[in-house]
Amino acid sequence: xxxxxxxxxxxxxxxxxxxxxxxxxxxxxxxxxxxxxxxxxxxxxxxxxxxxxxxxxxxxxxxxxxxxxxxxxxxxxxxxxxxxxxxxxxxxxxxxxxxxxxxxxxxxxxxxxxxxxxxxxxxxxxx
Amino acid sequence: xxxxxxxxxxxxxxxxxxxxxxxxxxxxxxxxxxxxxxxxxxxxxxxxxxxxxxxxxxxxxxxxxxxxxxxxxxxxxxxxxxxxxxxxxxxxxxxxxxxxxxxxxxxxxxxxxxxxxxxxxxxxxxxxxxxxxxxxxxxxxxxxxxxxxxxxxxxxxxxxxxxxxxxxxxxxxxxxxxxxxxxxxxxxxxxx
Numbered sequence: 001x002x003x004x005x006x007x008x009x010x011x012x013x014x015x016x017x018x019x020x021x022x023x024x025x026x027x028x029x030x031x032x033x034x035x036x037x038x039x040x041x042x043x044x045x046x047x048x049x050x051x052x053x054x055x056x057x058x059x060x061x062x063x064x065x066x067x068x069x070x071x072x073x074x075x076x077x078x079x080x081x082x083x084x085x086x087x088x089x090x091x092x093x094x095x096x097x098x099x100x101x102x103x104x105x106x107x108x109x110x111x112x113x114x115x116x117x118x119x120x121x122x123x124x125x126x127x
Numbered sequence: 128x129x130x131x132x133x134x135x136x137x138x139x140x141x142x143x144x145x146x147x148x149x150x151x152x153x154x155x156x157x158x159x160x161x162x163x164x165x166x167x168x169x170x171x172x173x174x175x176x177x178x179x180x181x182x183x184x185x186x187x188x189x190x191x192x193x194x195x196x197x198x199x200x201x202x203x204x205x206x207x208x209x210x211x212x213x214x215x216x217x218x219x220x221x222x223x224x225x226x227x228x229x230x231x232x233x234x235x236x237x238x239x240x241x242x243x244x245x246x247x248x249x250x251x252x253x254x255x256x257x258x259x260x261x262x263x264x265x266x267x268x269x270x271x272x273x274x275x276x277x278x279x280x281x282x283x284x285x286x287x288x289x290x291x292x293x294x295x296x297x298x299x300x301x302x303x304x305x306x307x308x309x310x311x312x313x314x315x316x317x318x319x
Contacts, residue, residue, distance in 0.1 A: 011292035014267070021273050049295045051310045052302050053267055055241075056248040058160040058172075065159070065173050066151050069180040074187065076142030 001027035003035065007042060015047040133192035140187030151180065154198065157269060158205050164264045165209040167253035175208045202269065203279055206261060213257060244309055251301040259294030262287055 006028060013020045017028050036043075132153070138146035158179050162172035182204055190197070252260055258280065265276040266287070277287040302309060 008288060008292070011295065012288040013291065014295070019267070019270070045299075046295075048306065048310045049299050052248060052251075052298060052306070053263075053295075055244045055309055056164060056252055056268070057245060058156075058163045060156065060159045060163070060169065060173070062155050062159055062173075062176075065177060066148075066155055069151055069155065069177055070144070070147055072181060073144065073147035073184050074140060074142045075144070 001031045003031075003039070006031050006035075006039060010039070010042055010046045014050045014053075015043050016050060130192050130196050130198075132197035133190075136183070136187050136190045136192075136197050139184070140190060147184075150183065154201060155180070158201065161202065161205050161264055161269055162209055164249070164252055164268055165206070165260060166212060167249050171212060175205060175212065178208055179205045196275075199271075199275055199279070202265065202271065202275075206265075206279060210257070240308075244305070247302065247305055248298075248309070251298050254301060255294050255297055259290050259297065262290035263294045263298075266291060 001024065005024075009020050009024060009028060017025050017032075020028055032039075132150065135146045135150050135153075139150055155176055158176040159172050162175035163169060166172055166175070179201055183201065195203075252263070255263070261280060262276065265271045265279060266273060271279070273284050273287055277284045280287065280290075282290075299306075
Protein backbone atom coordinates (compact mmCIF):
# COMPACT_ATOMS: atom_id res chain seq x y z
CA UNK A 1 0.00 0.00 0.00
CA UNK A 2 1.38 3.41 -0.90
CA UNK A 3 0.88 6.62 0.99
CA UNK A 4 -1.74 7.95 -1.43
CA UNK A 5 -3.98 4.95 -0.90
CA UNK A 6 -3.43 5.02 2.86
CA UNK A 7 -4.46 8.66 3.01
CA UNK A 8 -7.52 8.01 0.86
CA UNK A 9 -8.64 5.21 3.18
CA UNK A 10 -7.99 7.34 6.25
CA UNK A 11 -10.04 10.19 4.81
CA UNK A 12 -12.94 7.91 3.88
CA UNK A 13 -13.16 5.41 6.72
CA UNK A 14 -11.49 7.17 9.64
CA UNK A 15 -8.69 6.24 12.00
CA UNK A 16 -10.04 2.87 13.10
CA UNK A 17 -8.57 0.29 10.72
CA UNK A 18 -11.20 -2.26 11.74
CA UNK A 19 -13.67 -0.07 9.82
CA UNK A 20 -11.59 -0.24 6.66
CA UNK A 21 -12.29 -2.66 3.80
CA UNK A 22 -11.24 -6.08 5.02
CA UNK A 23 -9.05 -6.72 2.00
CA UNK A 24 -6.85 -3.70 2.82
CA UNK A 25 -6.51 -3.95 6.59
CA UNK A 26 -3.35 -6.06 6.70
CA UNK A 27 -1.56 -3.76 4.22
CA UNK A 28 -2.72 -0.75 6.21
CA UNK A 29 -1.31 -2.17 9.44
CA UNK A 30 1.96 -2.87 7.67
CA UNK A 31 2.00 0.69 6.33
CA UNK A 32 1.46 2.09 9.84
CA UNK A 33 4.25 -0.09 11.22
CA UNK A 34 6.64 1.16 8.55
CA UNK A 35 5.54 4.78 8.02
CA UNK A 36 3.21 5.61 10.94
CA UNK A 37 5.20 8.67 11.95
CA UNK A 38 4.89 10.26 8.53
CA UNK A 39 1.10 10.28 8.66
CA UNK A 40 0.54 10.88 12.37
CA UNK A 41 -1.09 14.30 11.81
CA UNK A 42 -3.55 12.86 9.32
CA UNK A 43 -4.35 9.98 11.62
CA UNK A 44 -4.97 12.39 14.48
CA UNK A 45 -7.30 14.47 12.30
CA UNK A 46 -9.23 11.36 11.28
CA UNK A 47 -9.48 10.34 14.92
CA UNK A 48 -10.97 13.73 15.82
CA UNK A 49 -13.69 13.31 13.22
CA UNK A 50 -14.37 9.82 14.54
CA UNK A 51 -14.83 11.36 18.00
CA UNK A 52 -17.30 13.88 16.60
CA UNK A 53 -19.28 11.17 14.83
CA UNK A 54 -19.42 9.12 18.01
CA UNK A 55 -21.64 11.83 19.50
CA UNK A 56 -24.34 11.16 16.91
CA UNK A 57 -25.48 8.18 18.89
CA UNK A 58 -29.01 6.92 18.72
CA UNK A 59 -30.24 4.96 21.66
CA UNK A 60 -33.95 4.81 21.06
CA UNK A 61 -36.30 3.03 23.40
CA UNK A 62 -38.03 0.94 20.78
CA UNK A 63 -40.22 -1.22 23.04
CA UNK A 64 -43.52 0.49 22.21
CA UNK A 65 -42.61 0.69 18.53
CA UNK A 66 -41.65 -3.00 18.51
CA UNK A 67 -45.03 -3.89 20.05
CA UNK A 68 -46.88 -1.92 17.34
CA UNK A 69 -44.83 -3.58 14.61
CA UNK A 70 -45.30 -7.07 16.01
CA UNK A 71 -49.06 -6.52 16.27
CA UNK A 72 -49.08 -6.25 12.48
CA UNK A 73 -46.90 -9.33 11.87
CA UNK A 74 -48.39 -12.31 10.03
CA UNK A 75 -50.06 -14.77 12.41
CA UNK A 76 -50.07 -18.51 12.07
CA UNK A 77 -53.88 -18.70 12.44
CA UNK A 78 -54.38 -16.30 9.52
CA UNK A 79 -51.86 -18.19 7.44
CA UNK A 80 -53.63 -21.45 8.33
CA UNK A 81 -57.05 -20.01 7.53
CA UNK A 82 -55.84 -18.83 4.17
CA UNK A 83 -54.37 -22.21 3.36
CA UNK A 84 -57.46 -24.03 4.64
CA UNK A 85 -59.69 -21.87 2.44
CA UNK A 86 -57.52 -22.56 -0.57
CA UNK A 87 -57.63 -26.31 0.17
CA UNK A 88 -61.39 -26.19 0.58
CA UNK A 89 -61.81 -24.34 -2.70
CA UNK A 90 -59.54 -26.86 -4.44
CA UNK A 91 -61.61 -29.75 -3.03
CA UNK A 92 -64.83 -28.16 -4.23
CA UNK A 93 -63.46 -27.66 -7.75
CA UNK A 94 -62.13 -31.23 -7.75
CA UNK A 95 -65.52 -32.56 -6.63
CA UNK A 96 -67.37 -30.71 -9.37
CA UNK A 97 -64.89 -31.89 -12.00
CA UNK A 98 -65.09 -35.45 -10.70
CA UNK A 99 -68.89 -35.43 -10.73
CA UNK A 100 -69.11 -33.98 -14.20
CA UNK A 101 -66.37 -36.24 -15.58
CA UNK A 102 -67.91 -39.31 -13.91
CA UNK A 103 -71.21 -38.53 -15.58
CA UNK A 104 -69.53 -38.32 -18.95
CA UNK A 105 -67.69 -41.61 -18.46
CA UNK A 106 -70.71 -43.59 -17.20
CA UNK A 107 -72.24 -46.04 -19.76
CA UNK A 108 -74.97 -44.46 -21.80
CA UNK A 109 -78.48 -45.81 -21.05
CA UNK A 110 -79.57 -48.45 -23.52
CA UNK A 111 -82.16 -47.44 -26.05
CA UNK A 112 -83.60 -50.92 -25.85
CA UNK A 113 -85.73 -51.26 -22.72
CA UNK A 114 -86.25 -55.03 -23.04
CA UNK A 115 -84.20 -55.66 -19.88
CA UNK A 116 -86.76 -53.58 -18.03
CA UNK A 117 -89.65 -55.49 -19.56
CA UNK A 118 -88.02 -58.81 -18.74
CA UNK A 119 -87.69 -57.85 -15.09
CA UNK A 120 -91.42 -57.44 -14.83
CA UNK A 121 -92.38 -60.44 -16.94
CA UNK A 122 -95.29 -62.39 -15.51
CA UNK A 123 -94.09 -65.54 -13.67
CA UNK A 124 -96.64 -67.71 -15.38
CA UNK A 125 -95.28 -67.05 -18.78
CA UNK A 126 -91.96 -68.61 -17.92
CA UNK A 127 -91.13 -71.95 -19.55
CA UNK B 128 -24.16 -16.20 -0.14
CA UNK B 129 -25.48 -17.25 3.27
CA UNK B 130 -28.14 -14.97 4.62
CA UNK B 131 -28.34 -15.19 8.43
CA UNK B 132 -31.91 -13.89 8.31
CA UNK B 133 -33.31 -16.22 5.65
CA UNK B 134 -34.83 -18.77 8.00
CA UNK B 135 -36.25 -16.12 10.32
CA UNK B 136 -37.88 -14.34 7.39
CA UNK B 137 -39.36 -17.58 6.06
CA UNK B 138 -40.73 -18.52 9.48
CA UNK B 139 -42.03 -15.02 10.18
CA UNK B 140 -43.81 -15.12 6.83
CA UNK B 141 -45.45 -18.41 7.86
CA UNK B 142 -46.80 -16.74 10.97
CA UNK B 143 -44.17 -17.73 13.53
CA UNK B 144 -44.44 -15.03 16.21
CA UNK B 145 -41.04 -15.86 17.71
CA UNK B 146 -39.31 -15.46 14.36
CA UNK B 147 -41.04 -12.11 13.84
CA UNK B 148 -39.93 -10.98 17.30
CA UNK B 149 -36.35 -12.07 16.63
CA UNK B 150 -36.29 -10.11 13.37
CA UNK B 151 -37.61 -7.02 15.10
CA UNK B 152 -35.12 -7.35 17.95
CA UNK B 153 -32.24 -7.78 15.51
CA UNK B 154 -33.07 -5.02 13.04
CA UNK B 155 -35.40 -2.43 14.55
CA UNK B 156 -32.76 -0.37 16.41
CA UNK B 157 -30.62 -0.26 13.26
CA UNK B 158 -33.55 0.84 11.11
CA UNK B 159 -34.47 3.57 13.60
CA UNK B 160 -30.80 4.61 13.75
CA UNK B 161 -30.52 4.88 9.98
CA UNK B 162 -33.71 6.92 9.66
CA UNK B 163 -32.88 9.11 12.68
CA UNK B 164 -29.51 10.07 11.20
CA UNK B 165 -30.92 10.59 7.72
CA UNK B 166 -33.95 12.64 8.83
CA UNK B 167 -32.77 14.18 12.12
CA UNK B 168 -36.23 13.56 13.52
CA UNK B 169 -37.01 10.87 16.08
CA UNK B 170 -40.74 10.56 15.39
CA UNK B 171 -40.26 10.38 11.64
CA UNK B 172 -37.50 7.82 12.14
CA UNK B 173 -39.95 5.61 14.03
CA UNK B 174 -42.53 5.99 11.25
CA UNK B 175 -39.94 4.93 8.68
CA UNK B 176 -38.85 1.93 10.74
CA UNK B 177 -42.47 0.86 11.17
CA UNK B 178 -43.11 1.19 7.44
CA UNK B 179 -40.01 -0.91 6.70
CA UNK B 180 -41.35 -3.70 8.89
CA UNK B 181 -44.85 -3.50 7.42
CA UNK B 182 -43.19 -4.14 4.06
CA UNK B 183 -41.21 -6.98 5.60
CA UNK B 184 -44.41 -8.63 6.82
CA UNK B 185 -45.95 -8.17 3.38
CA UNK B 186 -42.95 -9.59 1.51
CA UNK B 187 -41.86 -12.30 3.97
CA UNK B 188 -44.22 -15.05 2.73
CA UNK B 189 -42.78 -14.60 -0.77
CA UNK B 190 -39.15 -13.95 0.26
CA UNK B 191 -36.66 -15.88 -1.85
CA UNK B 192 -33.17 -16.09 -0.36
CA UNK B 193 -30.32 -15.54 -2.75
CA UNK B 194 -31.49 -12.51 -4.71
CA UNK B 195 -30.22 -10.08 -2.06
CA UNK B 196 -29.33 -10.32 1.57
CA UNK B 197 -32.38 -9.53 3.65
CA UNK B 198 -30.54 -6.89 5.67
CA UNK B 199 -29.38 -5.16 2.49
CA UNK B 200 -32.93 -5.19 1.18
CA UNK B 201 -34.18 -3.64 4.44
CA UNK B 202 -31.54 -0.92 4.30
CA UNK B 203 -32.51 -0.13 0.72
CA UNK B 204 -36.19 0.14 1.64
CA UNK B 205 -35.39 2.34 4.66
CA UNK B 206 -33.09 4.59 2.65
CA UNK B 207 -35.70 5.05 -0.10
CA UNK B 208 -38.37 5.89 2.47
CA UNK B 209 -35.99 8.49 3.94
CA UNK B 210 -35.34 9.94 0.49
CA UNK B 211 -39.12 10.21 -0.09
CA UNK B 212 -39.58 12.07 3.16
CA UNK B 213 -36.64 14.37 2.52
CA UNK B 214 -38.03 15.17 -0.93
CA UNK B 215 -41.47 15.92 0.51
CA UNK B 216 -39.89 18.16 3.15
CA UNK B 217 -37.99 20.05 0.46
CA UNK B 218 -41.15 20.48 -1.58
CA UNK B 219 -43.09 21.73 1.43
CA UNK B 220 -40.00 23.60 2.67
CA UNK B 221 -41.27 23.27 6.20
CA UNK B 222 -39.36 25.86 8.25
CA UNK B 223 -39.61 23.65 11.34
CA UNK B 224 -38.35 20.52 9.65
CA UNK B 225 -35.57 18.97 11.66
CA UNK B 226 -35.76 21.73 14.25
CA UNK B 227 -34.70 20.60 17.66
CA UNK B 228 -37.49 20.92 20.18
CA UNK B 229 -36.13 21.54 23.63
CA UNK B 230 -37.15 19.11 26.30
CA UNK B 231 -38.15 21.08 29.35
CA UNK B 232 -37.90 18.22 31.78
CA UNK B 233 -35.19 18.74 34.41
CA UNK B 234 -32.07 16.85 33.46
CA UNK B 235 -28.75 16.15 35.14
CA UNK B 236 -26.13 18.53 33.79
CA UNK B 237 -23.95 15.76 32.32
CA UNK B 238 -26.88 14.31 30.51
CA UNK B 239 -27.96 17.74 29.34
CA UNK B 240 -24.46 18.41 27.99
CA UNK B 241 -24.39 15.07 26.23
CA UNK B 242 -27.79 15.82 24.64
CA UNK B 243 -26.56 19.22 23.49
CA UNK B 244 -23.51 17.69 21.84
CA UNK B 245 -25.61 14.98 20.28
CA UNK B 246 -28.01 17.56 18.91
CA UNK B 247 -25.19 19.58 17.36
CA UNK B 248 -23.68 16.56 15.64
CA UNK B 249 -27.06 15.39 14.37
CA UNK B 250 -27.73 18.88 13.03
CA UNK B 251 -24.35 18.95 11.30
CA UNK B 252 -25.09 15.55 9.78
CA UNK B 253 -28.49 16.79 8.63
CA UNK B 254 -26.84 19.75 6.89
CA UNK B 255 -24.59 17.53 4.79
CA UNK B 256 -25.59 16.98 1.17
CA UNK B 257 -27.95 14.00 1.05
CA UNK B 258 -25.55 11.62 -0.73
CA UNK B 259 -22.66 12.38 1.63
CA UNK B 260 -24.96 11.84 4.59
CA UNK B 261 -26.26 8.57 3.19
CA UNK B 262 -22.71 7.32 2.57
CA UNK B 263 -21.65 8.15 6.12
CA UNK B 264 -24.79 6.65 7.63
CA UNK B 265 -24.47 3.39 5.71
CA UNK B 266 -20.73 2.89 6.15
CA UNK B 267 -19.84 4.54 9.43
CA UNK B 268 -23.01 4.04 11.48
CA UNK B 269 -24.71 1.02 9.91
CA UNK B 270 -21.30 -0.58 9.32
CA UNK B 271 -22.23 -1.96 5.92
CA UNK B 272 -19.36 -3.02 3.68
CA UNK B 273 -18.16 -0.48 1.14
CA UNK B 274 -19.38 -2.77 -1.65
CA UNK B 275 -22.89 -3.10 -0.18
CA UNK B 276 -23.13 0.64 0.45
CA UNK B 277 -21.87 1.49 -3.05
CA UNK B 278 -24.45 -0.87 -4.58
CA UNK B 279 -27.19 0.69 -2.52
CA UNK B 280 -26.25 4.18 -3.64
CA UNK B 281 -25.72 2.92 -7.21
CA UNK B 282 -22.18 4.25 -7.42
CA UNK B 283 -18.67 2.81 -7.61
CA UNK B 284 -16.61 2.11 -4.49
CA UNK B 285 -14.27 4.95 -5.53
CA UNK B 286 -17.21 7.35 -5.71
CA UNK B 287 -18.42 6.12 -2.32
CA UNK B 288 -14.99 6.79 -0.79
CA UNK B 289 -15.03 10.25 -2.26
CA UNK B 290 -18.47 10.93 -0.73
CA UNK B 291 -17.27 9.63 2.63
CA UNK B 292 -14.14 11.78 2.62
CA UNK B 293 -16.04 14.91 1.60
CA UNK B 294 -18.72 14.21 4.19
CA UNK B 295 -16.18 13.80 6.97
CA UNK B 296 -14.35 16.99 5.96
CA UNK B 297 -17.60 18.96 5.82
CA UNK B 298 -18.66 17.64 9.21
CA UNK B 299 -15.37 18.67 10.75
CA UNK B 300 -15.72 22.17 9.33
CA UNK B 301 -19.34 22.46 10.52
CA UNK B 302 -18.41 21.43 14.06
CA UNK B 303 -15.21 23.47 14.29
CA UNK B 304 -16.63 25.82 16.92
CA UNK B 305 -17.55 22.99 19.28
CA UNK B 306 -14.71 20.64 18.37
CA UNK B 307 -13.02 21.02 21.75
CA UNK B 308 -16.19 19.71 23.46
CA UNK B 309 -16.53 16.77 21.13
CA UNK B 310 -13.01 15.48 20.69
CA UNK B 311 -11.60 12.97 23.10
CA UNK B 312 -14.88 12.73 24.96
CA UNK B 313 -16.62 10.08 22.92
CA UNK B 314 -17.22 6.60 24.23
CA UNK B 315 -16.53 3.54 22.21
CA UNK B 316 -14.16 5.08 19.68
CA UNK B 317 -11.55 2.46 19.02
CA UNK B 318 -8.01 3.47 18.30
CA UNK B 319 -5.59 2.33 15.66
